[in-house]
Amino acid sequence: MNPPNGISPIRFSFILILLAGCSLALVGRIGFLQIVQYQDFAQQADGNHWAKQTVQAHRGAILDRDGNPLAVSTSRWEVSIDPSKLKSPLLRERAIAAVAAAMGVSPLEVEGKLLMQPAPAVARIQSAQDVPLPVTGLTASAGPVVISGTLDYQQGKSLAAKGIPGIIIQERSDRNYPEGGLASQLLGLLGRDQSGLSGTEMDYDRELAGAPGTLVYERDSLGNPIPLGFRSEVQSKPGGDLVLTVDRFVQRTIERELQAAMERHKATGGTIIVMEPNTGAILGMASRPTFDLRNPNLSDPKSVDLMRNRAITDLYEPGSTFKVLTMAMAINEGLVTPETTYMDSGPVTKYGIPLETWDFRHHGTQTMNQLLMTSNNVGAVWVGEKVGVKRFYEYANKFGIGQPTSLGLSGEAAGQLRTPSDKDNWWPIDLATNTFGQGLSVTPLQMVTAVSSVINGGTLMRPYLVQRIETPDATRTFQPTPVRRVISEEASRTMRTMMNMIAEQGGTTSYAVPGFRIGVKTGTATIPGEGGYKTDSTIASIVGFAPYETPRAVVLVKLDAPKDSPWGSVVAGPMFSNVVRELMVYWRIAPTASAMVSSRRQ
Amino acid sequence: MTVRTPQTRQAPKPPDYVLLVFVGGLILLGLHVVYSATFALAITEYDSVVYFLVRQAIWAAVGAVLLLICLRINYHFWGALSPFFVILAAVMLVLVLVPALGVDQYGAQRWLRLGPLPPVQPSEFVKLGVILGLATWLSGPGDRAKHFKTGMLPVLAFILVFGFLIMKQPDMGTALVMVLIALTMYFLAGADLVALGSMVVAGFGAGMALIMAAGYRSERLQSYIDPWKDPSGLGFHIIQLLIALGSGGLFGLGVGASRQKFFYVPGAHTDGIFAIIGEELGFVGCLAVILLFAGVVYRGARIMQDAPDRFGSLLAAGIVSWIAFQALINIGGITRSIPLTGIPLPFISYGGSSLAATMAAIGILLNISRYRQTHAAAVRPVARHVPPSWMERV
Structure with a gap:
């Protein structure tokens, strides 16, 4: 029976049963989603929310042997404002005021920059080899405007904390x-992504870079960290400082x-x-042509080529x-x-090829000393x-x-030395030309290393460029490393004297x-060209040491294809002399009496 | 104008406080979740953690005032005014389509801005108007619902006129709720089952046609059938809702701990709020919400059953089915039980119009409860003096 209504x-x-049925079905459905499929959805949620960001470590400095900085990283804060996040005028005003206060300018100025600069603060790529900064969640959102790139470190830190x-x-x-562009090739270029692209920056990248930290945080669907969300940072480990053997004065x-x-x-x-x-420590190493670290032009392959350290690669x-x-060897x-003594009775013909002296003069009977003096x-x-x-090739x-000297920089050339064991390429004539430095090729570094072993008592040292790596935890020191004994102490002393006699022969010498x-020895080498040696250009070089009594430095000077004079003694000699004079003054080495006499005698 | 029926002459009883407790529970839970889902958004965008909470609380207060007023006004008053409310509802729906007055949001024109008043969503009040109109008509003399001319034809006219105006916004979810309310009232009023059955079949066909007619609706249907086909595009919203709900587990991540609210879940504080409840409070929280709704519906159904007259009964049926269907469709969409439509979860979702309208409706329901006919009363009505005023003492 129906009620009164x-x-x-x-x-x-x-109707009630229909509604109850629907509700029960929904409860079942929710239970299925939240209890049966919980693991699956929880995992998906984690995938959604956790974001990881790499925090760059502070890069170590490159210092000269006395700790003077040659390349050093500084941090600055870049502050941007993202107008899309400032929906109310109040928020906008507050953000602008805070930035203005941190920068120490008026809010009006910040406001102006915000209006004037619509370009987003994404890293701009300057050249093909230049890697852009990684776009993180912080930069990915559209439209932040860079207000200042040079905010004071403390100000920036407190602003960030707010x-x-x-x-x-x-x-x-x-x-x-x-030091400006000093030692550009040696130091090498650092890319925008904070990785070394050449030179020491590249070869010691791992030591300099340190260990990057990671920042883990919860993000919203746009990739921004969520307010009051979880945040955990593994601190980055700063890179080590590289103390070179190089002296910035040298x-x-x-x-x-x-x-x-080069210009003269x-x-x-x-x-x-x-x-x-x-x-074997490198006190200085420079080559021309070169580039300037402060202003590299990476878009031009030619100027990229200038980055190579010719002292070890060429x-x-x-x-x-x-x-x-x-x-x-003979001594x-x-x-x-x-x-x-030996008898120089004119050009000698070896295996059908006549060999001449450089000035076409013949000296008759000569001592070994005179042989070196007249080259x-x-x-x-x-x-x-x-x-x-x-024995010649053994020596x-x-x-x-x-062989490469194992200096520790990449790209080092081995040089070319054909030996009798290489039957296809070595000819007996090679021994003859090799004795006066033709028909074989070396790097400048190999030559200076070999000559050092001749005058240092007879031990070949491994050249080195980095003497210390100082990380916050530890210091790694690199000791001089003898490679092998080549000649005896006695022979080395004799060679010093003979090289000194070249320097102190009568008459005025350029070096x-x-x-x-x-002690010195000059050289004028012909340059191999197509089908023989070039006739119009030479490499003028000189290698020597100073002071004679206790050698502090071996100096090698080499100039390619000088236009005014081809001779090592004429072109490279004065350069050697200037460098050594500066070094003697810098090191406060007292002039020696006998040297005074000898120079008066000139 | 006076309306006198034998039933209303008796002294009003206290209203159904149990219903009030259930509704109050839903509103308080709603305020809590709105706060938890919005404080981060509010601080970053409006510089105040309570931006949304304060607004929702103000609307809850407005709703409470409306509820108390409706509680005190004899529900027959609304019946007498129903032609006016029906016309007002239609006018509001037309006005919202006027470009100068309607506010366009997310590609739909659903808000009406009149002068300095806060914008309102007429759809919410329209539902109340339609319920009043249908209850008045169907409770008229004779068995109107049984006949074609007095039953099916007017109901169909209501559905078509208001359905058309709401679909112009467009707002398919609200239209669907309105149709379900109308059909439920028609059914309970004693509809001819053949007529009702043909209307349900025709309505289903028309609904499918509407879905196919609009590209975004068929896309939405596609995303319902297989959201993982395009997880970052069409399926993104429904997948994020499911992730929110599912990752809550049995007990949830904890109050305020939702992570999906950070722009993953669409309408985290409005239409998608149930997913946030699921994420923060877990299955237990979802069950609590559903039980509260079940309580509201059950008490509402009792009021309807015990209503002293046909008008009160149908009015109660309309209000109860409104809340029941809207909750079912909202939660059904979020759980991917049915396709997703953008309608608020009654009493809980952030949004003043919905909260105020539903609370006013609860006030009417409570007033009906004051004239409930216990079995004994139905047998032996007690005639007592009734104050000649619409305002009654509680």
Whole structure:
């Protein structure tokens, strides 16, 4: 029976049962989603929310041997405002006021920048090899405007701590070069992504870079960190400081001298290396042409090529400077003494090829000393034949010719030395030309290393450039590393004397250093070209040491294709003299009396 | 104008406080979840953690005032005014389509801005108007619902006129709720089952046609059938809703701990709020919400059953089915039980119009409860003096 309101109880129950059925089905559905499928959805939710960001570590500095910075990273804060986050005028006003206060300018100025600069603060790519900054969740959202790129560190830190919505603060790192473009090739270029692209920056990247930290946070669907969300940071570990063996004064001196000579002689290139003979430490290393670290042009392949460290990558025929090594072999073997004589009766023909002296003069009977002083090719061949094929190449190998020196920089060339074991390429004539430094090629670094072993007592040292890596936890020190003994102490002493006699022969020499006794050997090498040697250009070089009594430095100077004079003694000699004079003054080495006498005698 | 029926002459009883407790529970829970879902959004965008909470609380207060007023006004008063409310509802729906007055949001024109008043969503009040109109008509003399001319034809006219105006916004969810309310009232009023059955079949066909006619609706249907086909595009919203709900587990992540509210869940504080409840309070919280709604519906159904006259009964039926269907469709969409439509969860979702309109409706329902006919009363009505005023003492 229907109640007074006339509603059928059956229909009423039908509706109630329908609703109850639907509700039960929904409860079942929710239970299925929340209990049965919970794991699956929880995992998906985690995938949604957790964001990971890499925090760059502070990059270590590159210092010279006394701790003067050559390349050093500084941090700055870049502050941007994201107008899309500032929906109410109140929020906008507050963000602008906070930034203005941190920058110490008026809010009006910030407001102006916000209006004037619609470009988003995404890293702009400057060149093909330049890697853009990783776009993180912080930069990915549309439209932040960079207000200042140089906010004070403390101000930036406190502004970041406030966490005001709409303000984006990012740490940016710059590489500074307090010595300007000094040692550009040696230091190398650092990319925008904070990884080394060349030189020491590249080869010691791991040590300099440190360990990046990670920031884990919860993000919203736009990738921004959520307010009051979880946030955990694994602190980055700063990179170590690299203390080089290079002395910034020495480096500056040789770069200045090299640059001046390049212009004076209109040369196509050149290298100067200063090495500590007893340790193998590089005090200075410079090559031309070069580039400027502060203003690299990476879009031009030619200028990218300028980044290579020619002192270790480029080969040349050493010419007469190699006679030092040939003579050292013979002296060490006891085959000759400085006073041993031989007969120079004119050009010699070896295997059908005539060999001449550089000035086409023939000296008759000469001592070994006179042979070196006149740089007699015919004499060098005589000495080489006395040493013999087998021993000559054994010694050449022991001097490190034909092998990289393991300086620790990449791209080091091995040089070219054909030996009799290479039957297809070696001809007996090669021994003759090799004795005076032609028909083989070396890097400037190999040559300076080999000559160092001749005058340092006879031990070949492994050259090195990094003497210390200082991380916050530990200091790693690199000791001088002897590679092998090549000649005896006795032979080394004799060679020092013989090289000194070249320097102190009668008459005025271009490489003399007034007041100091030195030892040298010059070289003028012809440059291999197509189908023989070029006739119009040479490589003028000189290698020497100073002071004679206790050698502090071996200096190698090499100038490619000088236009005014081809001769090593004329072109490279004065450069050597200038560099050594500067070094003697810098090191406060007192002029020696005997040197005074000898220079007066000139 | 006076309306006198034998039933209303008796002294009003106290209203159904149990119903009030259930509704109050839903509103308080709603305020809590609105706060929890919005405080982060509010601080970043409006510089105040309570921006949304304060607004929702103000609307809850407005709703409470409306509820108390309706509680005190004899429900027959609304019956007498129903032609006026029906016309007002139609006018509001037309006005919202006027570009100068309607507010366009998310591609639909659903808000009406009149002068300095806060914008309102007429759809919410329209539902009340339609319920009043149908209850008045169907409770008229004779068995109107049983005959074609007095039953099916007027009901169909209501559905078509208001359905058309609401679909112009467009707002398919609200239209669907309105149709379900109308059909339920028609059914309970004693509809001819053949006529009702043909209307249900025709309505289903028309609904499918409407879905196919609009590209975004068929896309939405596609995303319902297989959301993982395009998880970052069409399926994004429904997948994020499911992730929110599912990752809550049995007990939820904890109050305020929702992560999906950070722009993952669409309308985290409005239409999607049930997903946030599921994420923060878990299955237990969802069950609590559904039980509260069940309580409201059950008490409402009792009021309807015990209503002293046909008008009160149908009015109660309309209000109860409104809340029941709207909750079912909202939660059904979020759980991917049915396609997703954008309608608020009554009493809980952020939104003043919905809260105020439903609370006013609860006030009317409570007033009906004051004239409930217990079995004994139905047998032996007690004639007592009734104050000649619409305002009654509680």
